[in-house]
Amino acid sequence: MSAKPARIGIIGGGQLGRMFIENAARYGLEIHILEDDPHAPAAQLTHHFVEGSLKDPEAIRSLAAQCDVLTYEIEHIHADVLLELEAEGKTIIPSGRILKTIQDKGLQKSFYKANGIPTSDFKLVGSPSEWREAMLELGGERFAAKSRTGGYDGKGVFLTDLQSITIDPGIIPFEGPTMIEKFVECYKEIAVLVAVGQGGSTAVFPAVDMEFHPVSNLVTYLFTPADIDTSIEEEAQNIALKTVEALGGPGLFAIEFFLDHQKQLWVNEMAPRPHNSAHHSIEACYTSQFDQLLRVLMNWPLGSTDFHQAGIMINLTGPEVGSGDYYLEGQELALQTEGCYVHLYGKAQSKPHRKLGHITVTGPDIETAKQKAELIRDKVFIALR
Amino acid sequence: MSAKPARIGIIGGGQLGRMFIENAARYGLEIHILEDDPHAPAAQLTHHFVEGSLKDPEAIRSLAAQCDVLTYEIEHIHADVLLELEAEGKTIIPSGRILKTIQDKGLQKSFYKANGIPTSDFKLVGSPSEWREAMLELGGERFAAKSRTGGYDGKGVFLTDLQSITIDPGIIPFEGPTMIEKFVECYKEIAVLVAVGQGGSTAVFPAVDMEFHPVSNLVTYLFTPADIDTSIEEEAQNIALKTVEALGGPGLFAIEFFLDHQKQLWVNEMAPRPHNSAHHSIEACYTSQFDQLLRVLMNWPLGSTDFHQAGIMINLTGPEVGSGDYYLEGQELALQTEGCYVHLYGKAQSKPHRKLGHITVTGPDIETAKQKAELIRDKVFIALR
Numbered sequence: 001m002s003a004k005p006a007r008i009g010i011i012g013g014g015q016l017g018r019m020f021i022e023n024a025a026r027y028g029l030e031i032h033i034l035e036d037d038p039h040a041p042a043a044q045l046t047h048h049f050v051e052g053s054l055k056d057p058e059a060i061r062s063l064a065a066q067c068d069v070l071t072y073e074i075e076h077i078h079a080d081v082l083l084e085l086e087a088e089g090k091t092i093i094p095s096g097r098i099l100k101t102i103q104d105k106g107l108q109k110s111f112y113k114a115n116g117i118p119t120s121d122f123k124l125v126g127s128p129s130e131w132r133e134a135m136l137e138l139g140g141e142r143f144a145a146k147s148r149t150g151g152y153d154g155k156g157v158f159l160t161d162l163q164s165i166t167i168d169p170g171i172i173p174f175e176g177p178t179m180i181e182k183f184v185e186c187y188k189e190i191a192v193l194v195a196v197g198q199g200g201s202t203a204v205f206p207a208v209d210m211e212f213h214p215v216s217n218l219v220t221y222l223f224t225p226a227d228i229d230t231s232i233e234e235e236a237q238n239i240a241l242k243t244v245e246a247l248g249g250p251g252l253f254a255i256e257f258f259l260d261h262q263k264q265l266w267v268n269e270m271a272p273r274p275h276n277s278a279h280h281s282i283e284a285c286y287t288s289q290f291d292q293l294l295r296v297l298m299n300w301p302l303g304s305t306d307f308h309q310a311g312i313m314i315n316l317t318g319p320e321v322g323s324g325d326y327y328l329e330g331q332e333l334a335l336q337t338e339g340c341y342v343h344l345y346g347k348a349q350s351k352p353h354r355k356l357g358h359i360t361v362t363g364p365d366i367e368t369a370k371q372k373a374e375l376i377r378d379k380v381f382i383a384l385r
Numbered sequence: 386m387s388a389k390p391a392r393i394g395i396i397g398g399g400q401l402g403r404m405f406i407e408n409a410a411r412y413g414l415e416i417h418i419l420e421d422d423p424h425a426p427a428a429q430l431t432h433h434f435v436e437g438s439l440k441d442p443e444a445i446r447s448l449a450a451q452c453d454v455l456t457y458e459i460e461h462i463h464a465d466v467l468l469e470l471e472a473e474g475k476t477i478i479p480s481g482r483i484l485k486t487i488q489d490k491g492l493q494k495s496f497y498k499a500n501g502i503p504t505s506d507f508k509l510v511g512s513p514s515e516w517r518e519a520m521l522e523l524g525g526e527r528f529a530a531k532s533r534t535g536g537y538d539g540k541g542v543f544l545t546d547l548q549s550i551t552i553d554p555g556i557i558p559f560e561g562p563t564m565i566e567k568f569v570e571c572y573k574e575i576a577v578l579v580a581v582g583q584g585g586s587t588a589v590f591p592a593v594d595m596e597f598h599p600v601s602n603l604v605t606y607l608f609t610p611a612d613i614d615t616s617i618e619e620e621a622q623n624i625a626l627k628t629v630e631a632l633g634g635p636g637l638f639a640i641e642f643f644l645d646h647q648k649q650l651w652v653n654e655m656a657p658r659p660h661n662s663a664h665h666s667i668e669a670c671y672t673s674q675f676d677q678l679l680r681v682l683m684n685w686p687l688g689s690t691d692f693h694q695a696g697i698m699i700n701l702t703g704p705e706v707g708s709g710d711y712y713l714e715g716q717e718l719a720l721q722t723e724g725c726y727v728h729l730y731g732k733a734q735s736k737p738h739r740k741l742g743h744i745t746v747t748g749p750d751i752e753t754a755k756q757k758a759e760l761i762r763d764k765v766f767i768a769l770r
Contacts, residue, residue: 022411026407028426332685
């Protein structure tokens with residue numbers, strides 16, 4: 001150490017920032033957080049907190065002024081100021097240029113098409129009146145419509161079909177620029193995380209199997225190693241590598257895939273940050289996703305992405321009905337289960353489907369981990385007080 | 386969560402408090418630290434910092450006033466105020482009563498003798514003039530003299546022999562109440578960590594082998610599983626359990642043993658807190674020592690003490706010569722080694738033998754872990770800038 005430890009700034013103070021700090025703490029670095037809520041999960045553990053909106057360029061500039069390197073833990077931030085700061089010589093990872101491609105689901109899909117990344121066909125529309133024609137042009141019956149900007153955790157996504165839209169266009173739930181894609185009849189959803197170092201080195205994590213909540217569309221359950229053929233895992237890893245190569249800059253990227261019934265892989269979407277699908281890496285992998293991102297930011301060598309334990313992650317989300325004070329029902333059982341790790345993010349209040357924590361269950365193999373996970377699955381959950 | 390998360394107070398803001406917070410962070414609790422230096426390792430990560438001396442009863446009372454439960458990460462604190470606070474109904478773990486027994490190496494040894502815990506013979510003396518007679522009464526040639534209070538990390542310990550003291554009593558390095566014990570010709574030093582829950586449940590960790598630095602007397606290298614017969618490990622675990630039973634209260638306790646050439650175990654000393662000999666538990670055990678202490682403090686079920694990986698710990702201490710700014714030489718190599726975890730405590734300056742961090746190396750078995758540790762052992766160390 002010296003008078004000046006490295007200073008890392010994170011735009012966003014949610015659970016991803018918090019878990020980043022939990023790991024970074026063991027290196028004696030200095031972490032700065034920008035968030036509008038001083039009681040946000042990451043704000044509670046940070047060395048320096050900047051209060052301000054993630055969409056306020058001046059707030060982002062204030063954070064940048066006190067840090068050596070900047071990253072973000074959420075996409076919905078002011079991206080243009082990142083480009084300006086980069087032009088002024090600031091290191092921002094991933095680049096604002098990459099964020100702008102990913103922020104807009106229309107640009108993101110166009111990027112996949114332009115780079116030969118397999119993704120379902122799509123059309124960009126400007127208003128609800130154009131939806132039906134776009135669907136007719138695409139062909140087929142079922143579609144996913146996604147608001148081009150601002151969607152998050154399943155919000156801004158609408159699954160529909162040509163017949164429903166034809167009968168009642170009034171069911172369209174949002175206006176404005178929208179990306180409409182052909183719905184992929186999905187056998188499984190899997191995700192692959194890739195880190196790209198500042199010198200261009202890459203590290204690809206093993207694939208994970210994801211199970212989604214039918215209503216909230218959040219990941220509820222996640223396995224690694226994934227229950228897929230090795231050849232499919234390799235293909236997904238290759239596509240993930242091709243994707244980050246095309247992005248052309250350092251960072252940590254989570255690429256989500258649909259695997260259809262013909263065993264064809266389709267990129268659904270990607271995130272330029274740590275991802276819910278890789279929380280198990282904290283306990284199951286030699287290098288967690290948060291440590292891997294830290295290595296990228298610090299320009300340190302990337303770490304092994306192998307797992308030393310099989311891991312299963314269960315999201316802990318707010319009950320569907322009601323808001324307010326909450327607790328972890330069944331916490332005793334979780335704590336009594338060997339290789340079961342409770343994570344609560346320190347959020348003050350529960351809201352329906354809000355991500356409040358997760359549990360990772362590890363075991364020497366996936367079958368043992370599944371048996372443990374089954375024991376706690378329905379008994380450990382967020383309950384309102 | 387609710388408006389009131391549990392508030393844990395820690396007297397002492399060193400690396401043990403820091404690593405406690407690193408783990409506790411994942412449960413969304415509130416950690417308060419008392420320390421005289423606002424830049425101390427744990428102060429950097431805490432929610433609430435109380436600036437004050439660990440020997441000032443009023444400072445300890447201030448911390449207690451804002452917390453639900455209190456613990457300490459160092460023995461050299463004002464213990465009487467803990468007794469007072471307990472009498473007033475405060476939960477302090479371990480009890481001030483236990484701390485007072487352990488703080489004074491004379492009382493500690495007397496406690497072992499009174500409870501049939503194997504420990505080498507000793508005499509208590511008041512001044513250097515009494516040393517020689519005590520040695521004559523004990524018999525034998527070699528002795529360890531320990532200042533009854535205030536010793537730490539090998540300070541206040543003097544290894545000597547009857548002949549040297551007879552020739553030149555002036556070599557005695559400290560005055561005041563001293564415990565003189567027969568020196569145990571040691572084949573190995575091992576340590577066993579035990580947690581005692583508030584309801585009296587116990588959890589015993591596997592034994593670790595320790596290797597000490599010949600000059601600083603700090604642990605430099607530590608293995609688990611220990612390279613000792615199962616019967617000896619079981620005996621050490623039984624003695625550790627007997628010891629904490631005799632203490633009669635909750636807490637996390639590290640018991641250090643000498644194993645002599647006749648395979649006899651002798652308790653050397655104990656610590657009522659997380660211990661340097663169990664840092665590997667962070668990455669190698671299902672439940673780390675810090676998580677186990679948290680479970681005790683929160684009155685949660687104790688966790689499995691088993692290891693899922695073999696682990697080796699290497700202490701990172703300040704170079705013998707010089708003080709000042711420092712860095713981790715060879716950090717790249719450490720980061721490139723799979724299952725190698727760097728911990729730096731965020732201390733501002735290096736001093737000779739100061740504990741500045743540690744590295745844990747894990748592997749599927751102890752041989753693999755040793756091979757990795759050998760690769761980095763002499764190449765990764767603290768260097769002055």
